[in-house]
Amino acid sequence: MPVGHCEFIQEGIAVGRSFAMFKHYNIDGNKEMIAIGSMNIVGSCFSCYLTTGPFSRSAVNFNAGCKTAMSNVIMAVAVMFTLLFLTPLFHYTPLVVLSAIIISAMLGLVDYDAAIHLWNVDKFDFLVCISAYIGVIFASVEVGLVIAVAISVLRLLLFVARPRTFILGNLPNSTIYRNVEQYPNANNVHGVLILEIDAPIYFANSSYLRERITRWIDEEEDKLKSTGKTSLQYVILDMTAVGNIDTSGISMLEEVKKTTDRREIKLVLANPGAEVMKKLNKSKFLENIGQEWVYLTVGEAVNACNYKLHTCKPAESQPWNNV
Numbered sequence: 001m002p003v004g005h006c007e008f009i010q011e012g013i014a015v016g017r018s019f020a021m022f023k024h025y026n027i028d029g030n031k032e033m034i035a036i037g038s039m040n041i042v043g044s045c046f047s048c049y050l051t052t053g054p055f056s057r058s059a060v061n062f063n064a065g066c067k068t069a070m071s072n073v074i075m076a077v078a079v080m081f082t083l084l085f086l087t088p089l090f091h092y093t094p095l096v097v098l099s100a101i102i103i104s105a106m107l108g109l110v111d112y113d114a115a116i117h118l119w120n121v122d123k124f125d126f127l128v129c130i131s132a133y134i135g136v137i138f139a140s141v142e143v144g145l146v147i148a149v150a151i152s153v154l155r156l157l158l159f160v161a162r163p164r165t166f167i168l169g170n171l172p173n174s175t176i177y178r179n180v181e182q183y184p185n186a187n188n189v190h191g192v193l194i195l196e197i198d199a200p201i202y203f204a205n206s207s208y209l210r211e212r213i214t215r216w217i218d219e220e221e222d223k224l225k226s227t228g229k230t231s232l233q234y235v236i237l238d239m240t241a242v243g244n245i246d247t248s249g250i251s252m253l254e255e256v257k258k259t260t261d262r263r264e265i266k267l268v269l270a271n272p273g274a275e276v277m278k279k280l281n282k283s284k285f286l287e288n289i290g291q292e293w294v295y296l297t298v299g300e301a302v303n304a305c306n307y308k309l310h311t312c313k314p315a316e317s318q319p320w321n322n323v
Contacts (some may be wrong), residue, residue: 014141015058063104124155163199165212168238168298175299177238191230192305193220194298196238201249210252213237214259221263234305235265238298239272250283257289269294270301 013032020027039051061071082090110133118126128151135144166179169186177194180186195216201209213235221232235256260267267289272280277294280286286294295301 014145019058019062128152128155157204160199160202161204162208163197163205165198165209165216166196167216168194168196170302175297177298177302189302189306191224191233191309192236192302193217193232193234194236194238194302196241198241200244201242201252202244202246203248206248206252209249210255213256217260217263217265230309232263232265233309234268235260236268236270236298236301236305238270239276240270242276243273245276245279247283250279250285253280253285254288257285266293266305268301268305270298271296 013027013029016027016032017029036051043049043051061075064071115126115129118129128148131151132144132148135147137144166181167188168177169180169183169188170177171183171186178186179196180188193216195213197209199205217232217235224231257267269289272294277286295304
């Protein structure tokens with residue numbers, strides 16, 4: 001299939017989806033391609049132009065109030081009548097007038113309220129919207145789509161490579177632990193640093209997470225030294241949101257374990273998923289850290305750490321494999 005024909009098909013499907021959003025209905029891309037391909041097969045027998053769904057003509061039809069495909073039949077008859085009998089009347093019509101007709105029709109498709117909503121909710125989504133709009137206006141639909149997809153993929157890569165990590169604190173009169181930035185009334189546990197990793201751990205973010213965890217530990221130790229309180233004894237990693245982990249992620253945990261061992265700090269895991277547990281077990285990391293230091297919840301991990309801090313004796317904990 002020629003490259004130009006593929007671009008026409010992509011443009012037709014993209015335009016169809018755009019108008020489907022305005023009319024609140026769904027379209028099937030496969031059926032659209034079958035329809036366009038069938039029309040082009042039939043048209044090729046009669047020396048017709050390539051069939052597609054151009055944005056400008058679709059915008060004119062949309063703003064004219066057309067509801068069904070019958071509008072295309074009427075338009076075809078009108079164009080044929082114009083070409084046969086009215087062509088001399090439009091011989092001196094400036095191109096700028098024809099452009100103004102198309103532009104005025106396209107302006108009615110711009111949803112200003114949606115753009116303002118994107119700006120208020122997510123600035124990055126607004127950037128994607130404006131970039132796609134500029135690409136379509138000054139280049140083509142294909143260029144606009146490529147720009148929007150490229151920026152969205154870049155955003156996804158940034159989220160994967162820079163996952164969020166939080167310090168968790170205990171909500172008063174409860175066993176619930178939440179982000180201390182979101183809940184300022186959450187209390188820190190003395191001698192225990194609780195960190196939440198909010199993404200799967202892959203090769204793309206393992207180095208960042210290692211540096212981030214080390215930085216959290218350094219900051220917590222400096223804060224405890226400045227206040228003269230109990231030194232940092234335990235680091236709990238809440239792995240509830242870690243849906244998967246690869247070998248680079250396991251290596252990162254092993255390096256964090258070595259770092260905490262050098263500082264005489266105990267590393268504790270809370271609520272790793274089944275897939276994560278399976279890989280940690282196969283990699284022998286659980287044997288290295290000790291299965292008695294893997295807990296179902298952050299609350300259980302904190303209770304075990306507090307018990308050891310206050311008694312300095314082996315705690316009767318609830319290890320993962322006994323729950």
